[in-house]
Amino acid sequence: MIWLTYRQFRTQAIVGAVTLVAAAIALAINGRMIARAWTDSGAANCPATGDCAALTNFAHATDNGRTIVLFILGTALLYLVPPLVGVFWGAPLVARELEAGTHRLVWNQSVTRDRWLAVKLGLLCTASVAFAGILSLIVWWSSYRIDENVLNRLTPLLFGARGVVPIGYAAFAFVLGVAAGILIRRTVPAMAVTLAVYAAAVGAMILWVRAHLLPAKHLTTNLDLSQGIEQLGIGPNGDMRIVAQAHIDGAWILQNQTVTAAGKVFTGPADPTQCGRDVGPKACEDWINTLGLKQRLVYQPASRFWDLQWAEVGVFLVLAALLVAFGFWWLRRRSA
Amino acid sequence: MTAVLETEGLTKRYGRHPGLSDCTLHIPPGRVVGLVGPNGAGKTTLLQLAVGLLTPTAGRIEVLGGQPASGPDQLARVGFVAQDTPTYANLTVADHLRLGAHLNPRWDDEVAQTRIDRLGLDHARPAGKLSGGQRAQLALTLAVAKRPELLVLDEPVASLDPLARREFLQSLMEFTAESGASVILSSHLVADLERVCDFLIVLADSRVLVAGDVDELLATHPRLVGLRRDPEVLPAGATVIQASHTDRQSTLIVRSETPIDDGVWNSERLDLEDLVLAYMAKAAVPAPRRAEMTR
Numbered sequence: 242m243i244w245l246t247y248r249q250f251r252t253q254a255i256v257g258a259v260t261l262v263a264a265a266i267a268l269a270i271n272g273r274m275i276a277r278a279w280t281d282s283g284a285a286n287c288p289a290t291g292d293c294a295a296l297t298n299f300a301h302a303t304d305n306g307r308t309i310v311l312f313i314l315g316t317a318l319l320y321l322v323p324p325l326v327g328v329f330w331g332a333p334l335v336a337r338e339l340e341a342g343t344h345r346l347v348w349n350q351s352v353t354r355d356r357w358l359a360v361k362l363g364l365l366c367t368a369s370v371a372f373a374g375i376l377s378l379i380v381w382w383s384s385y386r387i388d389e390n391v392l393n394r395l396t397p398l399l400f401g402a403r404g405v406v407p408i409g410y411a412a413f414a415f416v417l418g419v420a421a422g423i424l425i426r427r428t429v430p431a432m433a434v435t436l437a438v439y440a441a442a443v444g445a446m447i448l449w450v451r452a453h454l455l456p457a458k459h460l461t462t463n464l465d466l467s468q469g470i471e472q473l474g475i476g477p478n479g480d481m482r483i484v485a486q487a488h489i490d491g492a493w494i495l496q497n498q499t500v501t502a503a504g505k506v507f508t509g510p511a512d513p514t515q516c517g518r519d520v521g522p523k524a525c526e527d528w529i530n531t532l533g534l535k536q537r538l539v540y541q542p543a544s545r546f547w548d549l550q551w552a553e554v555g556v557f558l559v560l561a562a563l564l565v566a567f568g569f570w571w572l573r574r575r576s577a
Numbered sequence: 578m579t580a581v582l583e584t585e586g587l588t589k590r591y592g593r594h595p596g597l598s599d600c601t602l603h604i605p606p607g608r609v610v611g612l613v614g615p616n617g618a619g620k621t622t623l624l625q626l627a628v629g630l631l632t633p634t635a636g637r638i639e640v641l642g643g644q645p646a647s648g649p650d651q652l653a654r655v656g657f658v659a660q661d662t663p664t665y666a667n668l669t670v671a672d673h674l675r676l677g678a679h680l681n682p683r684w685d686d687e688v689a690q691t692r693i694d695r696l697g698l699d700h701a702r703p704a705g706k707l708s709g710g711q712r713a714q715l716a717l718t719l720a721v722a723k724r725p726e727l728l729v730l731d732e733p734v735a736s737l738d739p740l741a742r743r744e745f746l747q748s749l750m751e752f753t754a755e756s757g758a759s760v761i762l763s764s765h766l767v768a769d770l771e772r773v774c775d776f777l778i779v780l781a782d783s784r785v786l787v788a789g790d791v792d793e794l795l796a797t798h799p800r801l802v803g804l805r806r807d808p809e810v811l812p813a814g815a816t817v818i819q820a821s822h823t824d825r826q827s828t829l830i831v832r833s834e835t836p837i838d839d840g841v842w843n844s845e846r847l848d849l850e851d852l853v854l855a856y857m858a859k860a861a862v863p864a865p866r867r868a869e870m871t872r
Contacts (some may be wrong), residue, residue: 346665346719
């Protein structure tokens with residue numbers, strides 16, 4: 242079975258390996274360039290001396306066309322690999338056999354249908370996970386200095402392309418493809434369904450689920466406009482909206498509201514003599530400071546990066562396990 | 578000895594559509610069984626039930642004393658060449674033999690290699706580039722080299738030209754002669770089966786019409802020719818399968834366990850094709866409802 246699995250998978254494996262090697266070379270070069278910028282900008286001294294002003298230089302030095310493009314490509318590749326694995330490795334695995342009728346050949350060798358599926362699923366799922374895992378490792382190594390010092394790993398788009406989450410995506414996408422193939426029995430429709438369901442699942446995770454994987458933290462402090470203003474708006478009827486910037490290092494801010502001392506969201510009214518076209522912004526800020534407003538934050542702290550990573554991987558591995566169980570069950574009971 | 582195929586009330590429905598209805602069969606070992614019937618009669622259903630590609634809706638089936646496809650041992654004992662002889666288009670002939678060797682504990686590589694060489698197949702050629710006849714031979718080689726006790730073939734020659742058809746049946750006969758294995762093969766043409774089978778099953782409209790040893794069937798199904806008379810006036814112990822009348826003469830095909838020698842009828846021996854056609858015509862008689870089944 243192992244030989245047959247390898248023989249049928251050979252072409253896809255070569256395509257995968259070539260992609261991985263090409264990505265590794267490009268990302269290694271980029272990693273070297275980022276490392277050089279790190280020392281040249283003086284940012285390398287930051288952890289030792291505590292003089293981190295040079296980080297600005299580092300951010301500036303890496304903000305050039307080639308570095309950014311390769312950085313984005315690496316991240317994008319990690320988002321593309323799982324669905325591609327699902328569509329081109331997973332979906333055809335069983336669907337192509339059913340479509341070509343070769344299941345009637347292979348299921349009548351001296352190997353049970355369960356074992357046939359188990360070996361194929363096991364080996365190729367391992368390959369999918371290894372593919373995504375190795376790529377994630379290379380991307381991590383190549384871009385960790387930017388991730389840690391310029392960006393924030395918890396931001397939704399970076400989070401899904403770092404750490405172990407891509408592995409969970411790849412395992413889920415592959416198994417989803419196989420299950421779709423078993424159910425639909427035709428390669429191209431199975432590919433389309435795989436892509437659609439995968440996109441919906443990951444989209445739902447990013448938009449609605451991830452923030453709640455761990456109970457978010459709450460923090461209410463006195464409103465401090467000197468930290469920077471994110472939003473300040475005054476409507477025609479005097480209704481007002483003010484949001485100060487949130488300053489929690491590396492945190493993923495889920496909600497940032499300004500509330501009154503009574504705990505209600507502050508909506509004005511604005512005092513037209515203090516805040517308006519005729520008076521300067523300074524007067525308005527001073528006036529706001531007299532209102533005793535508070536900033537209420539809901540957030541996931543930076544320290545939870547790995548907890549959230551494992552939680553998300555867990556969700557997708559459970560989904561993958563359910564799909565595997567469904568695949569075996571359906572293949573066993575289906576009519577040939 | 579254990580029956581090669583034993584079924585009791587075997588039924589398979591596809592939704593509401595019957596694939597096989599209430600099929601009871603007993604096939605003794607060592608036979609070459611022909612399964613004949615029009616397209617859609619249920620031949621493929623019966624064969625796929627026998628190899629475990631389908632599971633029955635109702636009834637019981639045992640193949641070589643075991644449940645079809647119940648485990649690696651059972652799978653190893655039954656070889657199957659599916660309809661249209663599927664092979665992996667992008668795997669070479671040599672790859673197929675390696676596949677067989679890897680997946681079958683009783684694989685006989687010498688048999689496989691010899692057959693491929695004798696057929697003149699290029700080992701490096703992808704199966705997708707073989708002719709229909711060559712592909713069928715490759716599929717047969719795979720099934721034969723796993724040294725099954727029962728070989729099941731579903732319409733193996735349907736898509737072959739007459740020469741390839743003859744060669745295929747020839748090599749099938751060589752296999753049975755050498756191995757002593759039992760064979761079940763289906764066809765919608767009696768001519769394909771006539772030369773190779775010693776046991777016959779006639780299926781139509783999802784039902785078994787008749788099954789038995791070919792010699793016995795021919796011996797018990799005479800054609801009676803005599804002066805025209807009422808079809809109800811039968812020779813004792815005989816059932817009419819088919820009756821046709823001219824103004825002066827009646828021709829009956831009957832089933833009778835005892836030879837008919839009453840001086841009234843002139844008894845002739847049928848050939849297999851006439852017998853099969855008589856049964857199929859009988860099945861088609863309550864015509865309007867069954868008309869669809871012929872296609």
